Amino acid sequence: MAFSRRQVNILCADCSSMRVQIMGAGALGSLVGALMQLSGFDVIFVARGKQLSALKNRLRVSGLIEAELDVHAVAKPENADITFVTVKAYDTEEAAKKLAEVDPGIVCSLQNGVGNEEILQKYCDKVLGGVTSYAANLADYGHVVYAGEGLTYVGELDGRMSDEAFKVAEALRRAGIKAEAVSDIQFRIWAKAVVNAAINPITALCKVRNGMVVENDNLWKVARSVAEEGRKVMLKMGYDFDAVSEIKRVAEMTAKNRSSMLQDVEKGKRTEIDFINGAIVEKGREMGIDCPVNETLLHLIKGIERG
Structure with a gap:
């Protein structure tokens, strides 16, 4: 009704x-x-x-x-x-x-x-x-x-x-x-996934809080690469998203937070990596866009899950 x-x-x-x-x-x-x-x-x-x-x-x-x-x-x-x-x-x-x-x-x-x-x-x-x-x-x-x-x-x-x-x-x-x-909820769902794709696996792998993604130059280089891959995929979908700026903003805004993926890894629990980085890799593959950094993070986290 x-x-x-x-x-x-x-x-x-x-x-x-x-x-x-x-x-x-x-x-x-x-x-x-x-x-x-x-x-x-x-x-x-x-x-x-x-x-x-x-x-x-x-x-x-x-x-x-x-x-x-x-x-x-x-x-x-x-x-x-x-x-x-x-x-x-x-x-x-x-x-x-x-x-x-x-x-x-x-x-x-x-x-x-x-x-x-x-x-x-x-x-x-x-x-x-x-x-x-x-x-x-x-x-x-x-x-x-x-x-x-x-x-x-x-x-x-x-x-x-x-x-x-x-x-x-x-x-x-x-x-x-x-x-x-x-x-525009579809755009917002994908935008959040791209942001999470940069912050969550990096913090989980390095065991750091969110802010370190932008505070550490080495981690920020990886995050920027993830962002650029996500931006290309979203652009192909018809969404113009400034992924780098948004990832920086979110990481700074939640600087003291520990990502849910980090918490899952620490507890030995399964993560949502397949629905975040995995989704970007899959959509990129459909559109002929390679996402090697997202795919690397995907396999690293899944490697940790399998112990």
Whole structure:
């Protein structure tokens, strides 16, 4: 069912009447869910393992805000009005299959990497793309650190400005999250992937915080090469993106942060490299563009994963 923009505002006026689901209540998912619950939304946290067990007791938020919440934590998704997908990219298909067993409402990905939305579309009726620069880290199971405020964009993959996109953006804003419905979400997804392709694997391989990517001349030379390859691929796709400047800006803005890929490598966990550098290499191959630096980083990280 489609809603006019005026109806969207009316629907969002009573947050408690809207069920919001977090599919993958890790660091980012827990933060988004906590902010929405604190704003009065009825929130479902879908998690697994030790995180699920911890959430059944309580969710603690520290950092930019301090809060402790009793949350509705479950192992399987339920019916909802909006479902935010925040699982790791390599878990998207499994999550999508589980969502297909219920009515998840509007499904909006807030994941890293390229291709998540297309996977979700195979199983879910209404899927929006999304990107966010909000920073969250898991200090422990059931304890998320709100490390940085950012911007969140949501939109239709075909570029339409839909009522569903406005509805999701408005719900996020009512939770105090800076959000906007946009017509160029595909561009933003690829732009974020190119930025992550430079920062994440370099920090993971060298075990350094984000700022070192620009502070260390040797690392910056590698990052610039990654950026140039990504820029060429995006230009071939019809997107004019100043990758070098944006990577420098993000690395400086998040200088003290430790990338999610670095954290995954340190924990011996699988990374999202296939959906970031791997996606750039694959798209470049389709378009006849060689991406040797991205491919090298891809194989180095996968080498670490295989131990």
